[in-house]
Amino acid sequence: MKKTGAEIFVECLKEEGVKVLFGIPGGVVLKLFDVLHQQKDVEVILTRHEQGAAHMAEGYAKATGKAGVCLVTSGPGMTNIVTGLADAYMDSIPLVAFTGQVSTSLIGNDAFQEADNVGISRPCTKHNVLVKDVNDLARTIKEAFYIATTGRPGPVLVDIPKDVTTNKAEFKYPEKVSLRGYNPTYEGNKHQIKQAAEEIMKSSKPVIYVGGGALFSDAADEILELAEITQIPVTMTLMGLSSFPGTHALSMGMLGMHGSYWSNMAMHHADLLIAVGARFDDRVTGKLSEFCPEARVIHIDIDPTSIKKNVHTHIPIVGDVKTVLRQLNVILRSLDGNQKDLKEQRRPWWNQIEEWKRAHPLRYHQDDKVTKPQYVIEKLFEITKHEGIVATDVGQHQMWAAQYFKGSKPRTFITSGGLGTMGFGFPAALGAQKAYPDKLVMCITSEGSFQMNLQELATAAEHKLPVKIVLLNNGFHGMVRQWQDLFYEGRYASSNLGKIPDFVKLADAYGIHGMRAVKPGEVETVLREGLKHKGPVLMDFHVDPFENCYPMIPAGGAQHEMVLEDPPELRKAQKGGAVKKKAEEGEGELPA
Amino acid sequence: MERIISVLVENKFGVLARVAGLFSARGYNIESLSVAPTLDPTTSMITIVTGGDDRIIEQIMKQLNKVVEVLKVVDMTETSYLDRETALIKVHTETALIKVHTRPEHRDEAIRIADIFRAKIVDSSSTTYTIEVTGNVDKVEALINMLKPLGIKELIRTGRIAIPREAKPPSRREQQAAKA
Numbered sequence: 001m002k003k004t005g006a007e008i009f010v011e012c013l014k015e016e017g018v019k020v021l022f023g024i025p026g027g028v029v030l031k032l033f034d035v036l037h038q039q040k041d042v043e044v045i046l047t048r049h050e051q052g053a054a055h056m057a058e059g060y061a062k063a064t065g066k067a068g069v070c071l072v073t074s075g076p077g078m079t080n081i082v083t084g085l086a087d088a089y090m091d092s093i094p095l096v097a098f099t100g101q102v103s104t105s106l107i108g109n110d111a112f113q114e115a116d117n118v119g120i121s122r123p124c125t126k127h128n129v130l131v132k133d134v135n136d137l138a139r140t141i142k143e144a145f146y147i148a149t150t151g152r153p154g155p156v157l158v159d160i161p162k163d164v165t166t167n168k169a170e171f172k173y174p175e176k177v178s179l180r181g182y183n184p185t186y187e188g189n190k191h192q193i194k195q196a197a198e199e200i201m202k203s204s205k206p207v208i209y210v211g212g213g214a215l216f217s218d219a220a221d222e223i224l225e226l227a228e229i230t231q232i233p234v235t236m237t238l239m240g241l242s243s244f245p246g247t248h249a250l251s252m253g254m255l256g257m258h259g260s261y262w263s264n265m266a267m268h269h270a271d272l273l274i275a276v277g278a279r280f281d282d283r284v285t286g287k288l289s290e291f292c293p294e295a296r297v298i299h300i301d302i303d304p305t306s307i308k309k310n311v312h313t314h315i316p317i318v319g320d321v322k323t324v325l326r327q328l329n330v331i332l333r334s335l336d337g338n339q340k341d342l343k344e345q346r347r348p349w350w351n352q353i354e355e356w357k358r359a360h361p362l363r364y365h366q367d368d369k370v371t372k373p374q375y376v377i378e379k380l381f382e383i384t385k386h387e388g389i390v391a392t393d394v395g396q397h398q399m400w401a402a403q404y405f406k407g408s409k410p411r412t413f414i415t416s417g418g419l420g421t422m423g424f425g426f427p428a429a430l431g432a433q434k435a436y437p438d439k440l441v442m443c444i445t446s447e448g449s450f451q452m453n454l455q456e457l458a459t460a461a462e463h464k465l466p467v468k469i470v471l472l473n474n475g476f477h478g479m480v481r482q483w484q485d486l487f488y489e490g491r492y493a494s495s496n497l498g499k500i501p502d503f504v505k506l507a508d509a510y511g512i513h514g515m516r517a518v519k520p521g522e523v524e525t526v527l528r529e530g531l532k533h534k535g536p537v538l539m540d541f542h543v544d545p546f547e548n549c550y551p552m553i554p555a556g557g558a559q560h561e562m563v564l565e566d567p568p569e570l571r572k573a574q575k576g577g578a579v580k581k582k583a584e585e586g587e588g589e590l591p592a
Numbered sequence: 593m594e595r596i597i598s599v600l601v602e603n604k605f606g607v608l609a610r611v612a613g614l615f616s617a618r619g620y621n622i623e624s625l626s627v628a629p630t631l632d633p634t635t636s637m638i639t640i641v642t643g644g645d646d647r648i649i650e651q652i653m654k655q656l657n658k659v660v661e662v663l664k665v666v667d668m669t670e671t672s673y674l675d676r677e678t679a680l681i682k683v684h685t686e687t688a689l690i691k692v693h694t695r696p697e698h699r700d701e702a703i704r705i706a707d708i709f710r711a712k713i714v715d716s717s718s719t720t721y722t723i724e725v726t727g728n729v730d731k732v733e734a735l736i737n738m739l740k741p742l743g744i745k746e747l748i749r750t751g752r753i754a755i756p757r758e759a760k761p762p763s764r765r766e767q768q769a770a771k772a
Contacts, residue, residue, distance in 0.1 A: 127660045181663045305654040
């Protein structure tokens with residue numbers, strides 16, 4: 001029996017095991033929504049903005065490792081998800097985005113709500129396709145899921161014209177995919193892996209540097225094993241957080257621009273770098289010419305374009321991180337006899353790292369007048385014992401969350417790394433919560449980021465998604481203000497947010513429980529009560545507007561040139577009230 | 593260093609845009625580009641002439657390979673190859689200056705130059721010749737330079753295509769290495 005395109009679409013989703021889809025209907029996708037409405041296998045979450053749908057699908061994908069799915073209409077529906085696509089492309093998130101398109105007979109006619117969806121999304125998707133014939137629909141959807149989730153994952157867009165949703169075809173879901181030009185390499189080169197093992201045994205100051213690829217490859221166990229056999233310290237990128245237990249003795253936490261002092265120093269002085277599913281992003285490397293000057297580099301990545309892109313690699317290994325590490329660990333175990341010597345061999349290196357750690361730990365000063373943002377985050381993690389899933393937005397609060405996060409379960413730190421998308425955190429948290437309704441999901445955000453997608457409060461309320469929103473309210477685009485303090489002589493060009501809504505009332509308007517902590521003494525009580533609350537909660541913490549995030553590698557600086565605290569002239573200016581005064585001279589108000 | 597990269601792709605709409613977009617998005621320059629279907633009508637060959645240091649070329653090759661519809665990428669410059677380009681050159685045989693005295697010689701000179709380069713005159717008017725030339729880039733450039741004094745009215749080039757040689761003498765790289 002023949003089925004309509006819309007029926008085929010839904011059958012395909014079922015075949016792919018899709019449980020939930022985020023989206024908003026519109027003219028050309030009505031037929032798709034109509035068929036979705038008449039079945040129960042795929043749940044549709046109506047978001048309040050298409051960008052929210054894309055980020056929810058991303059959050060879902062990041063928390064589960066499965067492809068996130070969103071469905072939006074043509075024209076503005078599609079252009080609204082572009083940020084989500086670009087974000088997913090940068091952070092290699094498996095996302096399948098379905099967009100409506102005007103009927104094939106109208107394409108190119110500047111029809112109502114027409115946009116060149118494939119053209120617009122080409123540079124920010126792993127692959128995209130316009131389905132011109134309903135007979136191609138099932139195969140195209142199968143390929144889309146396959147491409148999105150294999151190799152280096154990424155977003156795939158499938159553009160479906162209106163007539164394709166109503167035309168009929170025989171439905172047969174293809175059993176396997178055959179794409180002539182797409183064949184990711186999973187097995188690493190054996191010779192290279194053996195060389196890597198030898199290199200590891202020879203090294204005296206090695207570092208394992210783990211990126212987001214490790215999480216998508218599901219390689220947390222293999223990394224733990226590698227680190228423990230070889231006794232090598234592990235540092236993670238922002239995207240790699242949660243791939244290695246933060247509380248483990250071998251963990252050095254996050255590296256890079258706002259990473260820990262000791263991890264950056266260890267990188268700078270290392271004689272061997274084992275990069276695992278990481279891409280040597282500029283926020284990690286700092287000044288490239290001075291990056292890891294003494295290190296030999298082993299780079300394991302499934303994407304050949306990541307290798308030797310920014311940094312010279314001595315032993316490149318193209319392959320799936322998990323598969324390659326398994327092979328590597330087998331070889332390393334066979335050399336096990338030397339393990340005691342190895343520990344001895346590493347001792348001076350460890351002592352050195354401990355020394356760096358003691359010299360410049362993460363620190364802030366909490367008094368009883370103004371709440372420090374770090375204090376809220378540290379308390380939150382203390383109360384939750386690093387359990388649960390954390391989603392963050394982008395800015396200072398994101399860096400603090402990353403610095404203090406010590407979770408041990410993979411996929412529990414969800415953040416927008418590559419694109420740095422403000423407004424990502426809250427919808428992403430909702431997506432993760434949808435994937436795991438019974439888990440604690442927290443969204444660490446700020447008044448700046450939160451206001452970029454706060455309309456999704458309605459989605460949270462409607463679907464009773466009990467996300468705990470921890471909002472660090474400092475009245476500024478904090479990271480922008482920090483850079484203005486450091487590099488623009490404290491001229492706060494458009495970083496003061498001025499009129500800030502009453503977030504408790506705002507939450508109330510959406511039927512969500514709102515709470516507020518103005519003084520440091522109230523922080524713990526609000527957190528404890530908020531976390532206990534059954535439904536979604538918005539906790540508004542008024543924090544020090546002038547706290548800066550340290551340590552920091554200034555843009556263009558090298559790894560060992562970290563700035564550890566406010567420069568003296570800035571502190572002087574702040575003490576004298578000059579900074580505060582400047583803020584007050586603007587139109588804005590400071591939070592109480 | 594100049595490179596000729598042959599990219600075998602699936603013959604589908606949007607593929608050329610994806611390949612070209614990859615160059616523009618990463619700030620790589622395309623010197624010339626030609627596309628046409630191959631013997632197998634489901635595939636097309638894109639020949640791209642580009643430049644850059646080894647690191648950039650390595651990235652270009654890898655990025656091209658990553659495109660789903662790209663089937664094969666070959667850096668021709670790594671092997672021994674033949675490359676050809678066709679140009680159509682419309683040349684003045686009469687200008688204000690030479691109209692009165694030298695017109696016949698001028699027309700003769702155009703024919704002579706074309707002959708020397710084994711080029712053909714494929715169209716003619718009372719004031720112009722259109723010359724067709726096919727050859728490697730040096731030959732085409734040399735002919736253009738010779739015709740310039742006569743006055744080139746219009747010029748169009750196809751961009752280069754390349755094919756590997758079957759019996760392979762040492763490649764340019766190998767020759768260079770041998771010299772060194």
